[in-house]
């Protein structure tokens with residue numbers, strides 16, 4: 001093979017890989033919102049991470065080194081924790097863990113309300129992801145849209161309908 005052909009081949013491969021990466025980045029169908037169904041202000045990322053590690057026998061370890069099945073976790077103070085890459089398979093919604101971003105909110109939103117900090121963080125995160133992945137509001141879902149569950153609670157459901 002001539003030197004020029006080799007260079008062209010390399011260039012083609014580079015473009016192919018680049019397109020693959022771009023496609024991967026765009027491959028998000030839904031953002032799915034959850035609550036932990038535990039006390040808002042005492043549920044920490046560490047406790048959820050440990051809980052999920054036990055629940056799935058360590059099988060949900062992400063490339064970031066966490067076991068938390070949500071892609072993102074928002075604690076009671078509004079701090080956002082990233083447990084896995086957006087394109088990485090999660091463990092939060094049976095049958096829909098691929099091509100979705102799962103956001104877990106600390107709290108039990110049938111009996112308490114999300115904090116202001118939590119809602120601000122959620123809003124920012126949602127707007128950011130909608131922009132990056134070109135998602136419309138109709139692509140933001142609740143766990144209860146996919147299975148028979150009360151998750152993420154009536155107070156969260158109310159907020160998302162106004163979002």
Ligand SMILES: [Zn+2]
Pocket residue numbers: 033034035092143149151152
């Ligand atoms: Zn859920």
